[in-house]
Each structure stands twice: as structure tokens, then as C-alpha cells.
Amino acid sequence: MRATEPGRIWRRYGMACLLALLASAGRADWLGQHYALSLRPDFARQTLEGEAQIELTQQSPAQAQNSVQLRSPRLDITAARLAGQVLRLRRLDGPEDGWQIDLPAHAAKQSQLSLSIRYRAQAGEGLMFGPEHVYTAFHSCQWLPCAGTDLSRASIQISLELPEGYDSLASGRRMPSLGHAQRWQQDLPYPLYTLGFAAGRFSRVQMDSGVTGQPELAFLGVSDDTETLRAKFAPSAAMLAFFSEKAGIALPQPVYSQLLLPGGAAQEASSYALIGRRMLDPILETPQEDWVIAHEMAHQWWGNLLSCAEWRDFWLNEGITTFMTAAWKRHRWGEAAYQRELGLMHRGMQRARDAGFDRPLSWPGDYPSLSLKRAIHYSKGALFMVALLEHMGEQEFWAGLRHYTQVHAGRSVRAADFQQAMQAQSRRDLAPLFQHWVYENAAGSAPQGKVER
Numbered sequence: 001m002r003a004t005e006p007g008r009i010w011r012r013y014g015m016a017c018l019l020a021l022l023a024s025a026g027r028a029d030w031l032g033q034h035y036a037l038s039l040r041p042d043f044a045r046q047t048l049e050g051e052a053q054i055e056l057t058q059q060s061p062a063q064a065q066n067s068v069q070l071r072s073p074r075l076d077i078t079a080a081r082l083a084g085q086v087l088r089l090r091r092l093d094g095p096e097d098g099w100q101i102d103l104p105a106h107a108a109k110q111s112q113l114s115l116s117i118r119y120r121a122q123a124g125e126g127l128m129f130g131p132e133h134v135y136t137a138f139h140s141c142q143w144l145p146c147a148g149t150d151l152s153r154a155s156i157q158i159s160l161e162l163p164e165g166y167d168s169l170a171s172g173r174r175m176p177s178l179g180h181a182q183r184w185q186q187d188l189p190y191p192l193y194t195l196g197f198a199a200g201r202f203s204r205v206q207m208d209s210g211v212t213g214q215p216e217l218a219f220l221g222v223s224d225d226t227e228t229l230r231a232k233f234a235p236s237a238a239m240l241a242f243f244s245e246k247a248g249i250a251l252p253q254p255v256y257s258q259l260l261l262p263g264g265a266a267q268e269a270s271s272y273a274l275i276g277r278r279m280l281d282p283i284l285e286t287p288q289e290d291w292v293i294a295h296e297m298a299h300q301w302w303g304n305l306l307s308c309a310e311w312r313d314f315w316l317n318e319g320i321t322t323f324m325t326a327a328w329k330r331h332r333w334g335e336a337a338y339q340r341e342l343g344l345m346h347r348g349m350q351r352a353r354d355a356g357f358d359r360p361l362s363w364p365g366d367y368p369s370l371s372l373k374r375a376i377h378y379s380k381g382a383l384f385m386v387a388l389l390e391h392m393g394e395q396e397f398w399a400g401l402r403h404y405t406q407v408h409a410g411r412s413v414r415a416a417d418f419q420q421a422m423q424a425q426s427r428r429d430l431a432p433l434f435q436h437w438v439y440e441n442a443a444g445s446a447p448q449g450k451v452e453r
């Protein structure tokens with residue numbers, strides 16, 4: 001069944017990537033660079049028992065920091081050790097909530113530490129359980145003891161102890177199992193909010209993508225058989241070819257997986273995506289309804305491999321991805337399909353104008369609603385990409401996007417990084433366009449003051 005236009009707009013800009021309002025806390029003094037996790041999901045109790053070995057580096061070496069803060073207030077941390085020594089830990093209240101772990105004097109002067117944590121996580125919006133499956137969703141600090149913010153980048157190893165017959169999926173590449181433990185490893189640092197895992201009694205299809213240098217494709221489902229998974233994810237290989245050509249860089253993992261779940265999930269994670277049946281099932285009747293596969297796959301480059309350094313530049317993740325979904329539509333379905341995507345972007349933008357809340361893309365203030373924040377970061381961000389394409393022309397624009405992607409792969413980015421990369425490939429001065437869309441109010445008036453929630 002085809003959704004009505006307003007319904008579709010809500011599905012696309014209201015449900016996809018439920019991330020935009022995550023708070024960005026201040027910089028952690030001890031920052032987690034690598035997490036080695038041993039996790040045991042309990043499907044009956046809907047809890048997760050875990051041990052974490054966290055490799056920390058001191059961010060302000062000149063000042064001894066005698067405690068480590070873990071921004072995970074919902075975790076029940078039961079023990080913290082440093083080289084076998086039990087450390088004092090306590091819950092913090094207030095805006096800096098989470099846990100504080102006190103370090104012995106000699107450790108506070110070090111530049112690196114390896115901390116052992118034992119903890120328990122409860123089901124919640126970051127850790128979702130079904131009767132026979134579990135998956136993490138964006139809010140990493142609800143299942144991972146976070147030494148840093150959601151945007152901090154870290155590498156990870158995950159070992160999952162699972163019942164017989166359970167399959168798994170996690171950030172990075174699969175390593176050989178050890179007993180009942182299924183193991184995954186990601187060597188490149190990715191933003192914490194993109195790290196995750198899923199496990200359950202999944203059906204699975206895995207195949208060569210046919211795209212040179214790019215990952216294999218895996219389709220997993222909770223309640224779909226392998227034939228249905230193949231049918232629903234049919235456009236994946238052609239999309240991978242399209243996006244990888246535009247990005248000009250191979251994804252660093254050997255497999256890109258998509259897990260089809262009940263409900264309305266549409267979430268990117270590093271090296272996989274969670275996709276709800278409500279989002280994807282229309283594709284069986286209307287093959288043009290392929291946006292959710294495209295959107296989440298595009299995030300593997302724009303959002304994951306390159307990710308905004310601050311939430312104010314979230315449009316670099318979502319605006320580029322929304323535009324790339326439209327570019328895919330034009331490539332696969334033609335000009336009319338592209339124009340329809342542009343129509344959706346204009347409607348999103350109109351929502352912000354109607355509310356008197358047209359803001360520059362990198363506006364640093366708070367938004368009065370998630371809907372308005374998305375109107376700017378998704379719709380206006382994508383319209384800015386369209387404006388750049390029209391201003392620069394096809395050749396320069398795609399060369400610029402490829403340059404941006406290649407130069408900043410594996411890093412956190414800001415608007416200025418994007419501007420410099422695009423400018424490097426353009427004969428025209430792009431500064432006025434960036435000034436108009438990114439830094440000033442697009443309506444021409446100065447941005448208004450901060451709006452309190």
C-alpha cells in the first residue's frame with residue numbers, strides 16, 4: 001500500500017534516524033579509544049550482563065584527572081578495576097549524570113589507562129528486546145559504559161554469548177567464534193552512537209555484491225524467510241554500486257548487513273542498518289519505494305565513515321544522505337522520481353518557514369521541536385546540496401563530494417571541512433552560497449536568539 005504524502009513525509013522525516021535530540025555533553029577528560037566488550041543478553045529478563053575493558057587516554061595531560069566519568073546513568077555498574085585493584089565508584093546526579101570512578105594517585109598522572117568495568121543494562125530505547133531477538137539502537141550509553149560523548153569515535157570488539165541457534169550482527173567484521181561466544185571486531189574508530197549489535201533467531205541471505213572492492217551484502221530477518229528477504233532488499237547491490245562510485249571510496253568492512261525488524265525502525269549503525277518492515281514492505285508492491293534502503297546505506301559513508309563533530313552540523317549527516325537518496329532515485333527511476341524527492345524536501349522546509357523558524361544549517365541554538373530540527377537538518381540540508389549541484393554543475397559537484405568523502409573518511413567533520421573540499425573542486429567562489437545557507441538565515445535576516453525548550 002502506498003502511503004499518503006503527509007504520511008510519507010512523517011515516515012521519512014519523523015521516524016528515520018531517531019537521533020537528532022541527543023544531548024551533546026562536554027568533553028570527557030578521560031576519553032575511551034577502544035572498548036572490548038563481553039556481553040550476555042538474557043532474553044527472558046530483557047537485561048544485558050557485561051564486562052568492558054576500556055582503553056582510555058587523558059585529554060588534558062597537563063592536569064592530573066583523578067577520576068573517570070562514564071556517561072551512562074542508566075547502567076548499573078557493579079565493579080571497576082584497574083590492573084586488578086578495585087576502584088571506588090559512585091553515581092552522579094544532575095546535568096553531568098552518569099558514574100564517577102576514582103583513580104589512585106599514580107594512575108591519575110598517566111596518559112593512558114586500561115579500565116575494567118562490570119555492568120548490567122536494562123531494556124530501553126537504546127536496547128530493544130523481542131521474544132527471541134535483541135538489538136541496540138543509537139543510544140549507545142544505555143548499553144555501553146561511555147567514556148566520552150555519543151559523537152566520540154572509538155574502535156570496538158564485541159563478544160556475544162548466545163543460546164544455540166542464535167545468529168548475530170555487530171559493528172565491524174565477524175571473527176571466529178570461541179565456544180558459545182560470537183565475536184566481532186571494528187578496528188577503525190566510529191562515533192559511539194553508530195556502534196552496536198543485534199542477535200536473534202534470524203533468517204539470513206549473504207551474497208557477493210558484485211561491486212569491485214565493496215563489501216558483500218547480508219540480509220537478515222526476524223520474521224521473513226530468505227526468499228522474501230531477497231525480494232525486499234533486491235535493489236541493494238545496484239545502490240552499493242551507485243553510492244560507492246559517488247563516494248569514491250570502498251567501505252572498510254567485508255560485509256554490509258541489513259536487519260529487517262518488526263515495526264518502523266530506520267537506523268544506521270557502523271557496517272549495518274536496522275530497517276523496519278513498515279518502512280520497507282511497500283517495496284513489494286511499489287519497487288520505487290526503496291528510500292529506506294538507500295538512506296541507511298548512504299549513511300555508511302555520510303554519517304558513519306564521516307560524521308559530524310558537533311550536533312549543530314548534523315545536517316552534514318542527514319542533509320547529504322537525504323540528497324543522496326534523491327540522487328539514487330534520479331539515477332534509478334528518472335527525473336520525475338527526483339522531482340518528487342525535491343518536493344518532499346520543499347515541504348519539510350515549508351514546515352520550518354510556516355513556524356517562523358527558518359535557521360541556517362549550522363545554527364548552534366536549540367530547536368523548539370524535533371520536527372523543526374529535522375526540517376532544517378534533513379530537508380534544508382538536502383536542498384542546499386541541490387543548490388550546490390545547480391551552482392557548480394554535475395562534474396564539479398560530484399568531484400567535490402568525492403574529494404570531501406575521501407579526504408575525511410574515518411574522521412569527524414565540520415561545515416568548514418565540507419566547504420573547503422567542495423571549494424577545492426570548484427572554479428567559482430562558493431563562499432556566498434555557504435554564507436547564505438549554512439551560516440546566515442536563509443530568509444536573509446539575522447538568526448534570532450536561542451530558543452529555550
Ligand SMILES: [Zn+2]
Pocket residue numbers: 016017295299317318321
Ligand atoms: Zn538518516
